[in-house]
Amino acid sequence: MLVTVPVHPPAPPLRVGMIGAGGIAGAHLPAWLNLGAAVSHFSTVGAEVLAARHGGVAVGSLEELLDLVDVVDIVTPTPSHLGYIEAAAAAGKHVFCEKPLARTSADARRAIEACRAAGVQLYPGHVVRYFSEYEATHRAVAAGTVGAVAVQRFTRTGSRPGPDWFHDPESSGGVVLDQMIHDLDFACWNAGPVDTVFARQARIGPGTDGVVSAHVVLQHVNGAISHAAGTWAQPGTAFRTTFEIAGSDGILRHDSGEHKPLVIDGGIRHECAAGTGLLPDVTGISPFELELGEIARAFMGGDPPRVSAEDGLAAILIAEAAITSVRTGQPVTVASIENVGVAA
Numbered sequence: 001m002l003v004t005v006p007v008h009p010p011a012p013p014l015r016v017g018m019i020g021a022g023g024i025a026g027a028h029l030p031a032w033l034n035l036g037a038a039v040s041h042f043s044t045v046g047a048e049v050l051a052a053r054h055g056g057v058a059v060g061s062l063e064e065l066l067d068l069v070d071v072v073d074i075v076t077p078t079p080s081h082l083g084y085i086e087a088a089a090a091a092g093k094h095v096f097c098e099k100p101l102a103r104t105s106a107d108a109r110r111a112i113e114a115c116r117a118a119g120v121q122l123y124p125g126h127v128v129r130y131f132s133e134y135e136a137t138h139r140a141v142a143a144g145t146v147g148a149v150a151v152q153r154f155t156r157t158g159s160r161p162g163p164d165w166f167h168d169p170e171s172s173g174g175v176v177l178d179q180m181i182h183d184l185d186f187a188c189w190n191a192g193p194v195d196t197v198f199a200r201q202a203r204i205g206p207g208t209d210g211v212v213s214a215h216v217v218l219q220h221v222n223g224a225i226s227h228a229a230g231t232w233a234q235p236g237t238a239f240r241t242t243f244e245i246a247g248s249d250g251i252l253r254h255d256s257g258e259h260k261p262l263v264i265d266g267g268i269r270h271e272c273a274a275g276t277g278l279l280p281d282v283t284g285i286s287p288f289e290l291e292l293g294e295i296a297r298a299f300m301g302g303d304p305p306r307v308s309a310e311d312g313l314a315a316i317l318i319a320e321a322a323i324t325s326v327r328t329g330q331p332v333t334v335a336s337i338e339n340v341g342v343a344a
């Protein structure tokens with residue numbers, strides 16, 4: 001069966017204020033500019049560098065930024081997300097915030113409440129839903145290609161990024177919250193909400209600087225099982241992702257290692273299926289551009305995007321349940337989780 005990924009129409013012009021100027025900002029800024037947005041950006045140090053490299057206007061303070069823009073795009077280290085979401089909401093600006101929506105589920109709930117009270121929209125950046133191999137697979141599953149989903153398997157291997165805050169599990173949340181959250185979210189997109197989580201984690205090397213790998217098993221409310229493995233132990237900058245989705249009537253497989261890479265300006269490199277089998281229709285457009293275009297259209301009064309703030313909260317709750325399971329050695333129900341705090 002061939003599945004076609006629909007062409008995404010361009011977003012209308014928008015005044016966007018980006019907060020943060022690091023790795024992922026280098027993927028967002030060109031995407032916003034390609035979409036025709038007018039971009040101002042602010043960070044504590046790096047905004048000038050980003051402007052010189054890609055364009056947009058570097059501004060000196062958060063207050064100045066909020067005065068200039070219609071919407072805010074938060075691309076700062078995870079612990080700072082909540083404060084910037086609250087500031088943007090207080091200024092009456094719609095908010096797009098990179099994953100994870102916040103460092104803890106309690107913070108994510110506060111963020112959702114702040115935006116609801118201010119009457120502004122809030123969306124988290126789960127860009128994997130916009131990678132063509134993932135989008136096409138989701139559409140195939142939703143169309144019944146494999147029948148009822150029974151077992152999903154995901155792997156995501158990469159190296160831990162350089163900035164120090166990723167190394168501190170108090171800041172990044174560790175490999176489960178920071179990296180594997182992509183697959184935790186994708187698992188729910190296909191198989192619905194999660195009831196119970198069991199997880200194991202391994203740390204090779206000294207102290208908090210050790211390289212962490214994890215395996216998380218999810219039991220969905222509908223009975224399906226998902227298992228996700230992730231590691232920061234793969235050398236180099238390329239990610240490799242695989243998945244296999246087995247149902248009552250068939251199985252879908254993807255391995256980014258068998259397909260040609262998609263290189264995104266700004267130094268972030270993912271790998272993307274192209275040209276064969278189930279997933280022939282690679283748009284050639286940055287998934288960040290597809291993502292931000294859909295979000296921009298929602299901000300301008302169009303349809304809601306495919307991922308909600310509540311989806312962002314759900315993914316954090318699953319990650320927190322996994323971290324609790326690592327600590328206790330026991331399965332953990334997602335409903336029992338409320339801000340467990342730091343990573344194991």
Ligand SMILES: NC(=O)C1=CN([C@@H]2O[C@H](COP(=O)(O)OP(=O)(O)OC[C@H]3O[C@@H](n4cnc5c(N)ncnc54)[C@H](OP(=O)(O)O)[C@@H]3O)[C@@H](O)[C@H]2O)C=CC1
Pocket residue numbers: 019020021022023024025042043044045046047075076077078080098099100125126127161163178
């Ligand atoms: N969806 C995806 O595929 C990805 C998502 N992410 C997520 O994006 C977020 C940012 O990650 P990444 O870009 O890799 O991180 P980086 O460390 O590369 O960049 C962070 C940027 O934020 C700035 N910054 C740091 N603290 C503050 C602050 N308090 N206020 C304003 N600016 C600040 C830093 O700049 P300065 O030096 O100027 O202070 C830097 O420009 C994280 O939440 C991460 O999980 C990251 C990578 C990929």
Ligand SMILES: O=C1CO[C@H](CO)[C@@H](O)[C@@H]1O
Pocket residue numbers: 158159160161178179182
């Ligand atoms: O997809 C991604 C690439 O890896 C990074 C480091 O784990 C993540 O922060 C990011 O979400």
